[in-house]
Structure formats: structure tokens, C-alpha cells
Amino acid sequence: MKLLSQARSYLSPSGTLTLPWVQEKVATNKTFAQKETKPNIPSPFWVIVQKEIADHIHSWRLIILVAIITLACAGSLITGLMHFKDTVKPSDPEDAFFFLKLFTASGNGLPSFIVFISFLGPLLGIGLGFDAINSEQNRGTLARILSQPIFRDQWLNAKFLASLLVVAVLIGSLTVLFMGIGILRIGIPPTVEEVMRIIIFTLVSICYIGFWLNLSLLFSVKFRQAATSALACIAVWLFFTVFYGIVVNLIANVLAPSEFAHPHQLVRYQEFIINLLRVMPSQLYSDATTTLLMPNVRSLGPLTQEQIVGTIPSPLPLGQSLMLVWAQLTCLIAATVVCFGLAYYSFMRREIRSR
Amino acid sequence: MQAVIQLDNLTKHYGDFKAVDGLNLQIQKGEVFGLLGPNGAGKSTTILMMLGLTEPSSGLVHVCGLNATTNPKAVKEKVGYLPEDVGFYDDLSGWENLMFTARLNRIAEEEARNRIEDLLKKTSLEKAAHQKVRTYSRGMRQRLGLADVLVKNPEVIILDEPTLGIDPKGVKELLDLIVELSREKGLTVLLSSHHLHQVQQICTRVGLFVQGKLLASGSVDELAAELISKHLVQIEARITQPQSTANLEAELLQLEGVDDVKILSKGLLYIGCSKDTSAEVARAIVEAGASLHHLSKKTYGLDDIYQRYFEERKTKEVGA
Numbered sequence: 015m016k017l018l019s020q021a022r023s024y025l026s027p028s029g030t031l032t033l034p035w036v037q038e039k040v041a042t043n044k045t046f047a048q049k050e051t052k053p054n055i056p057s058p059f060w061v062i063v064q065k066e067i068a069d070h071i072h073s074w075r076l077i078i079l080v081a082i083i084t085l086a087c088a089g090s091l092i093t094g095l096m097h098f099k100d101t102v103k104p105s106d107p108e109d110a111f112f113f114l115k116l117f118t119a120s121g122n123g124l125p126s127f128i129v130f131i132s133f134l135g136p137l138l139g140i141g142l143g144f145d146a147i148n149s150e151q152n153r154g155t156l157a158r159i160l161s162q163p164i165f166r167d168q169w170l171n172a173k174f175l176a177s178l179l180v181v182a183v184l185i186g187s188l189t190v191l192f193m194g195i196g197i198l199r200i201g202i203p204p205t206v207e208e209v210m211r212i213i214i215f216t217l218v219s220i221c222y223i224g225f226w227l228n229l230s231l232l233f234s235v236k237f238r239q240a241a242t243s244a245l246a247c248i249a250v251w252l253f254f255t256v257f258y259g260i261v262v263n264l265i266a267n268v269l270a271p272s273e274f275a276h277p278h279q280l281v282r283y284q285e286f287i288i289n290l291l292r293v294m295p296s297q298l299y300s301d302a303t304t305t306l307l308m309p310n311v312r313s314l315g316p317l318t319q320e321q322i323v324g325t326i327p328s329p330l331p332l333g334q335s336l337m338l339v340w341a342q343l344t345c346l347i348a349a350t351v352v353c354f355g356l357a358y359y360s361f362m363r364r365e366i367r368s369r
Numbered sequence: 370m371q372a373v374i375q376l377d378n379l380t381k382h383y384g385d386f387k388a389v390d391g392l393n394l395q396i397q398k399g400e401v402f403g404l405l406g407p408n409g410a411g412k413s414t415t416i417l418m419m420l421g422l423t424e425p426s427s428g429l430v431h432v433c434g435l436n437a438t439t440n441p442k443a444v445k446e447k448v449g450y451l452p453e454d455v456g457f458y459d460d461l462s463g464w465e466n467l468m469f470t471a472r473l474n475r476i477a478e479e480e481a482r483n484r485i486e487d488l489l490k491k492t493s494l495e496k497a498a499h500q501k502v503r504t505y506s507r508g509m510r511q512r513l514g515l516a517d518v519l520v521k522n523p524e525v526i527i528l529d530e531p532t533l534g535i536d537p538k539g540v541k542e543l544l545d546l547i548v549e550l551s552r553e554k555g556l557t558v559l560l561s562s563h564h565l566h567q568v569q570q571i572c573t574r575v576g577l578f579v580q581g582k583l584l585a586s587g588s589v590d591e592l593a594a595e596l597i598s599k600h601l602v603q604i605e606a607r608i609t610q611p612q613s614t615a616n617l618e619a620e621l622l623q624l625e626g627v628d629d630v631k632i633l634s635k636g637l638l639y640i641g642c643s644k645d646t647s648a649e650v651a652r653a654i655v656e657a658g659a660s661l662h663h664l665s666k667k668t669y670g671l672d673d674i675y676q677r678y679f680e681e682r683k684t685k686e687v688g689a
Contacts (some may be wrong), residue, residue: 154456
């Protein structure tokens with residue numbers, strides 16, 4: 015039994031036998047070692063991820079996007095700091111969370127940090143993904159790379175992961191920078207719960223940008239021309255940010271019940287309109303982030319007087335806030351997965367011609 | 370011995386259009402096989418199916434004994450493919466492009482460096498190795514493509530229109546390089562082209578491919594014999610003769626190697642031979658008292674074979 019376990023310990027994870035007394039020999043016989051175990055050679059997946067990240071970092075596109083987003087964040091930080099005094103009142107039940115006010119405070123026509131992210135995040139996602147596949151096709155590199163021994167999905171996954179990593183690093187560092195300057199300026203460090211909320215907020219933001227990234231990846235698989243796919247992405251984005259709201263407004267006006275309608279009917283009507291709005295990814299995102307960053311938000315739908323009566327005017331704990339936005343989070347992730355699935359489906363079995 | 374590339378009844382439809390129609394082909398180890406045909410004959414589609422880059426509608430593709438449709442990754446480990454009009458990452462140098470390919474093939478860093486250096490030297494790109502590919506000429510790109518194909522030490526290389534868009538001198542260099550490298554490493558080469566005379570110099574065997582069908586395959590000489598005429602060498606002679614030609618005809622037919630003599634028009638002789646008999650024919654004509662104005666020997670290259678085939682086809686179509 016002991017012998018057996020000793021023998022097992024000599025088996026490397028890849029299943030090749032490496033006995034201690036032959037190890038030296040193996041090391042000297044380089045080609046043999048490379049053929050058998052391929053030590054220290056990263057899998058093609060990570061090779062592609064590495065290259066994609068390097069490409070992103072070297073591209074002008076990312077520099078421009080980073081500049082826009084950094085400027086916007088700086089603007090919102092200044093707004094947050096300027097209006098910090100107005101928003102914090104000693105009698106406020108959420109005075110424990112005033113650090114979070116930095117992220118949500120707006121004034122003088124300058125929107126808050128979360129509004130900026132919900133507006134510019136899609137641009138970042140679209141900018142990183144809209145020509146992921148079709149530019150390779152146009153450059154003639156698609157056929158060359160896919161004739162290397164890699165799986166097609168590895169390539170698609172690696173492209174997605176590389177862009178998502180860039181987004182994550184960017185949003186993460188921006189948030190941390192935001193916090194750091196905030197601490198310096200107001201002189202109050204955030205509490206543990208605030209930090210937790212901010213971390214979750216960052217994750218949700220990455221998810222949200224990931225959705226737009228996947229959408230643009232899907233279009234880059236579908237459309238041959240990078241310009242077409244960029245335009246399609248921007249069309250979807252504009253539709254949701256501008257036109258969808260107008261359409262919902264129209265529907266709301268048509269369906270509006272009379273003032274004397276039964277309260278139940280009014281509530282149902284309100285819920286219906288809100289659910290219509292929730293088709294928009296940006297609505298889901300702002301629902302989720304406001305709840306996370308404003309702990310006093312206790313419901314995302316209409317509340318009747320009866321429901322409010324007897325509530326304690328205190329902020330929700332983190333767990334409860336999370337419960338409240340669980341549906342929104344799931345929807346965002348589901349939308350992302352659907353886009354990715356569609357991109358996958360149309361890419362996996364398609365014919366790869368050069369140019 | 371099993372063929373390196375084996376196609377069995379391979380068919381590919383695009384809607385109603387049959388791009389490849391019931392193709393059967395075997396390519397043995399060490400061959401340099403030329404897949405020849407006009408544009409749109411289905412050459413590229415066939416090649417894509419060999420690499421699993423598109424799926425056949427029916428039929429089987431085996432490369433190195435592996436099914437290319439169900440197991441493309443294993444095939445792609447052994448096969449190097451140079452696509453038509455190959456592209457590189459313009460912002461990277463030639464060396465970096467090759468290194469990326471080497472990494473995708475999981476070649477150890479040290480070995481990859483050695484191989485790339487060696488290949489760049491062979492394709493005489495070592496001076497431009499660290500320039501960005503953007504600055505490369507068409508011929509350089511194509512040579513870089515060849516180096517890229519060879520980085521993974523393949524058993525088979527498949528080149529789709531490798532000579533497209535290169536000047537004649539570049540074509541010759543590239544083809545010589547292909548032959549040299551393939552001999553050195555014992556590679557099997559499949560190359561497609563619509564430029565017949567370029568390719569006929571280096572192919573051990575060619576396949577004529579038209580409208581999704583393989584018309585004929587074999588060495589260039591065999592094809593010439595099969596498609597053009599029974600006679601390998603044909604001689605045309607223009608003569609003037611005082612007397613009748615019947616005498617001369619009989620005399621020519623007696624020569625060894627002459628199989629057929631025809632008078633095409635007044636004074637124009639057509640002589641079909643199984644070997645080169647031009648000197649004997651000339652002597653016979655002169656000795657018979659006729660005056661010889663012009664004598665030309667014709668051997669047929671692929672261009673003629675091709676042309677002849679299409680002419681035949683056209684007349685058939687008109688007749689039908």
C-alpha cells in the first residue's frame with residue numbers, strides 16, 4: 015500500500031512518470047521533456063489573451079476611451095465633493111453611509127459617477143469589441159490563426175476575456191482612485207460595509223459593460239464590415255438610451271388609468287411601466303447600483319401607504335439590498351450570456367475564408 | 370501505405386450550387402501536388418474542408434489518417450496552411466508574427482527562437498525581421514507566410530494560390546524555395562493555382578479541377594497525352610513540292626517513331642510522333658525533293674492542355 019502511494023507520487027499531474035533518479039536525465043534531454051509534458055508553455059488560450067491585452071493597451075482607441083471616462087469621473091468627483099455638504103444632514107438616517115454619497119451626488123447639471131458609468135460604460139464595451147472578429151477577417155489573419163491548432167471557441171473566449179480584463183482593470187482602478195481622492199478630501203474613511211458595497215458596485219459595473227462588450231462581439235461576428243458593426247452597436251445603444259424611453263412614455267400616456275381608478279389598478283399600471291423600462295440594460299444597471307449605493311432605497315417598485323406604515327426609517331443591510339437587486343443582476347448576466355451564446359453559435363460552424 | 374491526404378466522394382453545396390462535386394483524390398507522402406483550375410473551380414473550398422475550416426455536405430476528408438471534419442485540431446497540428454492572400458498583424462514585426470504562431474503551437478521559447486531565426490534566414494527575410502509587417506512588399510509577405518507555415522514543423526503544407534500577385538522573378542524564387550524546403554524536410558505539398566505554367570515546373574503530379582470536378586490527375590506528360598492527343602510530339606511543316614505528296618507521306622510513315630501524317634491544307638503537314646523525330650523528318654522531306662520552309666515541333670504544357678480542354682467542351686456544348 016505504501017509502495018503504491020509512493021509510486022503515485024511520482025506520477026506528475028499530466029500522467030507522465032517522473033522518477034527522481036531519471037529527472038536529471040529528462041532535464042538534459044530537452045526535446046523529450048518538451049514533447050512529453052510541455053512544461054512552462056502557456057496554453058494557446060493565454061497566449062491569445064496576452065496578445066489581445068497588449069493590442070488593446072497599444073491602441074489609440076483605448077487611450078481615447080480612457081481619457082473620456084477619466085475626465086467624466088473627475089467631473090463627477092468634483093461635483094460629489096462640492097455638494098457633499100448639502101447632501102449630508104445630521105438628522106439623516108443614512109448618515110452612516112455618507113461616503114457613498116460621493117458616488118451618487120449630483121448637482122449643477124453635472125451627473126453623478128454612476129450616471130456617467132451607465133452612460134459611458136456601453137461606449138467602452140462597444141469600443142473594445144465591435145471589430146474583434148471582422149477586423150481579423152479583413153486583415154486576412156482569421157484564416158491564418160484558425161489554421162493553427164487551437165479550438166475556435168478558445169479564440170472567441172480569449173478575445174472576450176482579454177477585453178473584459180481590460181475593462182475590469184480600468185473600472186477597478188478608477189473606483190479605487192475615486193475612493194482614494196474622496197478619503198483625502200473629506201477625511202473620513204469608508205466603513206467596511208461601504209467598501210463591500212463599492213466592491214459589489216464595481217463588479218456590477220463590469221457585468222454591465224460586459225453585456226455591451228458581448229453585444230458588440232456578436233455584431234463583429236455577424237457583420238463583415240467593422241463600420242457596420244460599430245454602427246449597429248451604437249444604434250442599439252441609442253435606441254435604449256433615447257428612443258426606448260420615449261416609446262415607453264407614449265405607451266404610458268395611452269394606458270394611463272383615470273385619476274379615480276382603483277388603487278390596485280394604479281399599482282399594476284405603475285409596475286407594468288417599470289417592467290417595460292427594465293428591458294433596458296441601463297435601467298437594470300441603475301436600479302442595481304442605486305440600491306447598492308443608497309442603502310435607504312427599500313423597494314424598486316411602487317409601495318402603498320399600508321406597506322410603508324410601521325417601517326423603521328433605517329437603511330437596509332447589505333444582504334437585503336443585494337436581495338432587492340438580485341433579479342436585476344440575474345437579468346444582466348443572462349443578457350450577457352445570451353449575446354455570447356449567439357456569437358458562439360454563428361461563429362463555431364461558419365466557413366473561414368481568407369478575406 | 371496510407372495516403373497523406375485522402376478525399377472520398379467529397380461534396381460541398383452552397384444552396385443549389387455545387388462547389389465541389391464527388392471528389393476522390395489521394396496524395397501520397399512526399400508528393401508535390403498541384404491543384405489546378407480556373408477561379409471558382411472549388412479549389413479553395415476543397416482546401417478549407419481539409420483543414421476543418423468548413424464542413425463538407427457529404428463525403429470524408431482524411432489528412433494524415435485523421436478525420437479533418439470531426440478532429441480539426443489534431444489535423445492542424447500536422448498541417449501548415451497558407452491562405453490565399455495571407456494577412457499578418459501589421460503593427461507587429463515579422464519576427465513577432467512568427468513568434469505568435471509558434472506560441473499558439475506550444476513550441477518552447479528557446480526552440481521557437483532557433484526555428485524562427487533559421488526560417489527567416491532561409492526565406493531571406495533576416496534583415497527585415499524586426500521591421501513592422503506593414504512595410505513589407507507583397508513578395509516578402511508571401512515568403513513570411515511560407516516561414517509562418519513551417520514554424521510548426523508540419524508534415525504537410527497546403528498553399529492556396531501562393532504565387533498570386535508576385536512578379537515573375539519573385540514567383541520563381543518562391544517556388545524554388547517551396548521545392549527546396551519540402552525536399553529538405555520531406556514534406557508533402559499541396560498547392561493550388563490557376564497559373565498553370567508556373568506550377569507545372571515544380572509539381573510531381575497535378576490534378577485538373579473544373580466546376581467542382583477532378584477532370585484528370587497525373588504528371589504533366591501523362592495529362593498531355595491523355596487530353597491532347599495520342600502523340601506526345603507533334604511536328605508541323607510547311608513545304609512546297611512540285612509533284613504529288615502521296616509519295617512523301619509514305620516515306621515519312623516509314624520513319625521510326627512517326628505514327629501519323631496528315632495534310633492539313635495545301636503544303637501544310639501535320640506529323641504525330643511518339644518521340645522527337647524532327648531531324649529525320651526534315652531530312653526525309655528534303656531528300657524527297659520538296660522544299661522545306663518551316664518546321665516546328667510542339668510539346669504541350671498545361672496551358673495548352675487547359676485551352677484544348679475548354680475548346681473541346683465549348684464545341685461539344687455548341688453541338689448539343
